[in-house]
Amino acid sequence: MKLLLTSGGVTNASIRDALVELLGKPIAESTALCIPTAQYGHPMVGPGVRAWQFISGNSQNPMVDLGWKSVGVLKLTALPSIDKEQWVPLVREADALLVAGGDVLYLCHWMRESGLADLLPSLNETVWVGLSAGSMVMTPVVGDDFIQWRPPTGDDTTLGVVDFSICPHLAADGMPGNPMAEAEQWAAGIPNAAYAMDDQTAITVVNGEVHFVSEGHWEQLRTLSSGPDQA
Known part of the structure; x- marks a missing residue:
């Protein structure tokens, strides 16, 4: 699977270009399934208008509204x-999976329960386009700061497809989002490599190679043995 891990969606031309490169063809020739499940588990998002906005492409996070050839809905709780x-x-037929933000452990739980998590290793050419929690679910751990819901087992691990953790929505002090001081406190409790990134930044991961695509700001808060490239 090819990963495009975003904080705020496909918010600028650089991230869009990275998506097209991962797809290997124009967005207008590509099919997608959107996954709104994480929204249902988050107390500040929940079911209702925010889920409709994401599915219909009327949210503030560009993903569904990019001009896909077709977009379907995959609701993991139904599977x-x-x-x-x-x-x-x-x-298997979709070129991309567009995964909404919300509660990351709720999303992870239903990925496992539905069988989607087991299917991921066989989706070699599929592009996973994550938004916030939809990106964080691919990491090993998310940290207590991002946990609102816990599964019945109490397990707070995520899928561990990548070996680093993400603090999304990095923002300047006084602006909506997560200030650097809070991101640094979060990283102190993370046992593996960790990055903070703003909504103009994304991470691509292909065959284990990590590459940052940014028209904004990101920080490496804990190191990997070999650092990622930056665009």
């Missing part, structure tokens, strides 16, 4: 109640 033959082929 355990239907046969895999009904949804697995749809996932």
Whole structure:
């Protein structure tokens, strides 16, 4: 699977260009499935208008509204109640999965419960486009600051597809988002490499190679053995 891990969506030309490169063809020739599940688990997002805005492409986070050839909806909480033959082929055929933000542990729980997490290793050419929690779910841990909901097991690990953690929505002091001081406090409790990034930044991961794409600001708060490239 190819990863485009964003903080705020496809918010600028550099991130859009990175998406097209990962797809290997124009967005207008690519199909996508959007996954709103994380929104339902977050107390400040929840079901209702915010989920509709994401699905319909009317949110402030450009993802669904990029001009895809087609966009479908994959609601993970529904998948355990239907046969895999009904949804697995749809996932395999999609060029991209557009994964909304919200509660990361709720999303992770339903990725595991639905079987989507088990399917990911076989999706070699699919592009995972994460937004906030939709990006963080691919990391090993998210830290207590980002936990609002816990699964019945109490497990607070995430999928660990990548070996670093992300603090999204980095913002200047006094602006909406996470200030650097809070990001540094968060990183102090993270056991692996960690980055903070603003909404004009994304991370691509292909075959283990990590590359930052940014028209904004990001900081490496804990180091990897070999640092990522930057665009």
